[in-house]
Amino acid sequence: MNWKASISILAIIFSLTSCVTNKELTYFGEKETDEALIEQSIRMNEKPYRVQVGDLLSISIKSTDKRLVAMFQPVAAENAAGIQSEQSLYYNGFTVSKHGNIEIPILGKMNVLAYTLDEIEESVKKKLLDEYFNKAEDLFIVVKLAGLRFTVTGEVVNTGIYTLFQDRVNIIEALASAGDITTVGNRKDVLIIRQYPQGQKIHHIDLTSVDAFDSPYYYIQPNxxxxxxxxxQKSLGTGTTLVQSITTVVTVLSLVTSVLVLSRNL
Known part of the structure; x- marks a missing residue:
């Protein structure tokens, strides 16, 4: 083996052992961007969520007539702060059926598919006023998603299924719940597998670019x-930091040197 071949081998080694760059680890890029444009993009993406099949809804009905309210709402276990547990919400919430309906005691079935939460509130309130309650001021309805449930897997610190009790959750908050992306995770092409009535679709978002704020997938949806x-770097098993890369290079150099010495002695 001559010196030219050795140089070629070393060039290949250096290309394989390149460490993860700061650019690959930085969210939303390093180029200057008008903050006003970013805020505008986020606001444009904040469209009201429309209910889908399989969503779990929490419907709270309050009125001065406690006895009448009890007819329509299941008794839910609450903690000392008056907050229902996730398990309690699962058993006492209202799941949207494959036909897009929920079933409220006494009121019966109501179609809520593709409705916003505000629209569902108005529908429930109107039906209660038309059939049972007398005064609008005596009736208060709150409809919320019973937790926004999602799954995070791949190159994150803690893979798993998470539930956040918020109306809106962006992808950075979702990843933070899983401990964030590891140093060998690809931030330039994060996949979001989303449920639709027709089935699942795969979407892509580049979190190293400020264009992520414009993405319709910046805010996640239930499920x-x-x-x-x-x-x-992970699939090749090479270093992810400069120190690791140098260690790998030194190890391979020692191997190449040993091979050269042995080949000359043969």
């Missing part, structure tokens, strides 16, 4: 699955 692919 989304977020998958973070590994960078090539």
């Amino acid at each position: 989304d699955m977020i998958y973070v692919k590994p960078l090539k």
